[in-house]
Amino acid sequence: MNLGIDHIPYKWIEEIINLSAERIVVVDRDGVIRYISTAYCDFLGTTVDFATGRNVQEVIENTRMHIVAKTGQAELAAVHPINGSEMLANRFPLIVEGELVGALGTVMFLNPEEWWDYKRKIQPLLEELKFFKTKYEKELKSKYSFNDLIGSSPAFNTSKKLAERISASQSAVLLLGESGTGKELFAHAIHNNSTRASFPFVPINCASIPEHLLESELFGYEDGAFTGAKKGGKKGQFQVANYGTIFLDEIGDMPLSMQSKLLRVLQEKEIQRIGGQRSYAVDVRVIAATHRNLEKMVEDGTFRKDLYYRLNVIKIEIPPLRMRKEDISLIAANLLKKLEQKFHRQGLQLTDEAIESLELHSWPGNIRELENVLERAINVLDGKNIDLSHLPLYLRDQYIHLDAVEKKGTTWNFTEGSVDKPLLPLKETIAIAEKRSILHAINTAGGNKQLAAKMLQISKTSFYEKCKTYEIQ
Known part of the structure; x- marks a missing residue:
């Protein structure tokens, strides 16, 4: 059963109004105060008994309640100078059964300090809401064309x-x-x-x-x-x-x-x-x-x-990138533009030697691997030109040793007393051959390192240790 407000005792209603966040005053068409809350009176330095029945202009400094009661035009969030301070006031016309009978005034913030205190509490919540709203909208839009x-x-x-x-x-x-x-x-x-x-x-x-x-x-x-x-x-x-x-x-x-x-x-x-x-x-x-x-x-x-x-x-x-080697220089240049913003750098570029080294690699990690290589190079770069020396060791070795035959057209000649290529220490020669075998296995396995380990007939642990040693990603 819906009893309605008529069944709430008057004293209850009065206490509910006093406990509300806003201070309230009600005037009739002549600007006479018909009701004023205790909280508002406390702020004004008066009493309910004194204020009730008096013209609002006698009780509230700089009031406009009597004007709103005559014009019927609401005034919202109006700055109201009072008691040496400024407060935010809302003034509403009271219209009952189609007739303007008076006005209702509310004050939520009695002074700027109270408003700023409220703002300090609510602002972080608004900022958080704005952040998640922006993030949500941004994430639901396509980022690339x-x-x-x-x-x-x-x-x-x-x-x-x-x-x-x-x-x-x-x-x-x-x-x-x-x-x-x-x-x-x-x-x-x-x-x-x-x-x-x-x-x-x-x-x-x-x-x-x-x-x-x-x-x-x-x-x-x-x-x-x-x-x-x-x-x-x-x-x-x-x-x-x-x-x-x-x-x-x-x-x-x-x-x-x-x-x-x-x-x-x-x-x-x-x-x-x-x-x-x-x-x-x-x-x-x-x-x-x-x-x-x-x-x-x-x-x-x-x-x-x-x-x-x-x-x-x-x-x-x-x-995959290994099937479009001619695109590597274009992709690398585009990635460098993106990385320039991240590192606050300008004019970064790859030397011809560095590009040639990148084109020799099989790129099992594709464009993601290329971006990682370029980011690493920028981290160790002093100037603007990324040279062979700034690339990871496995790319440098590949350029200097592994593909020297194909690049320069030289050949190994193991006949006694005749070598067309400088002889390297045995340990280094074995390391080069081992690294080349691992890279070839990864390339053949399409980047699957577990399969590459099986192809080389070594354990996964040994395989990953060798990859770490030779900086193979």
């Missing part, structure tokens, strides 16, 4: 042109390529060039989220779905990405149990939160990416065939 995809090699241009051509489509896209080749940049660029560009771009790394959390992350949950669930429930990333694009990176690492749920979402275009019965419609374009061989995983039964075909509507293969 096709102009950020650097390269002119035939293999790379084919992939880039295909991505540009299909960006306006609504079909699912599957990006294939080794780690560090720039699959996420392609996903950003496709979204940025699509009709969904003004809507969210939501990246999810399927390998970085624990299996038991992945479902709630993707599809959300209802209030009370499990112990510790956020009150009111939580939207999943598919709902956050509605009308936009969701990028499922490392899709090959998604558990089989989640694959079937993802398939349902792609087929039905709706999601169901954990602990809920209701279905939510979603309109999302899916871009998936992986460095794994999904076709082999389908054969092995570790990836659903129906999901593979659902994702593999448009397949784009991004070539």
Whole structure:
């Protein structure tokens, strides 16, 4: 039963008003005080008995309550000089049953100090809210366009042109390529060039989220779905990405149990939160990416065939860096521009000798490895020119020793008394040969160090120790 305010005793209402944050005064059309709170009287240095029934101008210095009671025009957040200080006042016309009967005045801050004290308390919360709002909005926008995809090699241009051509489509896209080749940049660029560009771009790394959390992350949950669930429930990333694009990176690492749920979402275009019965419609374009061989995983039964075909509507293969050596100088120059901002440097460039050394390497870590090499070089650089001496030891050795034959056309001649190349100490010669074998094995294994160790028939521990010794990343 709703009793209403009439059933609250008058003394209760008066105490509620006195306890409120604001000081209150009420005047009639003639500006006569009909009510004033005890807290306001305490501030004014008067009493309720004295003030009630008097004209407001006699009680409150510089008041405008009588004016608002006549004009019916509200005055909000007005600065009111009083008692040698300034306060913030709100004045509202009182209209009852369509008739202007008086005015209500409230004072929240009695002086600037009280206002500043309040601001000091609330400002950090506002700044924090602004930070997360900006961060949220920034993270849901694509950061890269096709102009950020650097390269002119035939293999790379084919992939880039295909991505540009299909960006306006609504079909699912599957990006294939080794780690560090720039699959996420392609996903950003496709979204940025699509009709969904003004809507969210939501990246999810399927390998970085624990299996038991992945479902709630993707599809959300209802209030009370499990112990510790956020009150009111939580939207999943598919709902956050509605009308936009969701990028499922490392899709090959998604558990089989989640694959079937993802398939349902792609087929039905709706999601169901954990602990809920209701279905939510979603309109999302899916871009998936992986460095794994999904076709082999389908054969092995570790990836659903129906999901593979659902994702593999448009397949784009991004070539590794070792297959686009002619792009290395362009990519390196672009990375240096980015690193200049990070290190507050200008005019950084690579010497011809350094570029030639970079082009000799097989780059199992692709562009990510190249960026790490350049960052390391800047850290030890005094001037502006990155030379061979600023590169890691394994790149220097490769340039000086490992590829001398191919670079200079010289040959080893082991006939007695005749050597076309300076003879090195045996220990150094063995180290060079060992390092070359390790690099060749890593290259052959496509960057998979465990497989490279098996190919060389040595233990993983020994392999990693040798990689550390020779600074092989």
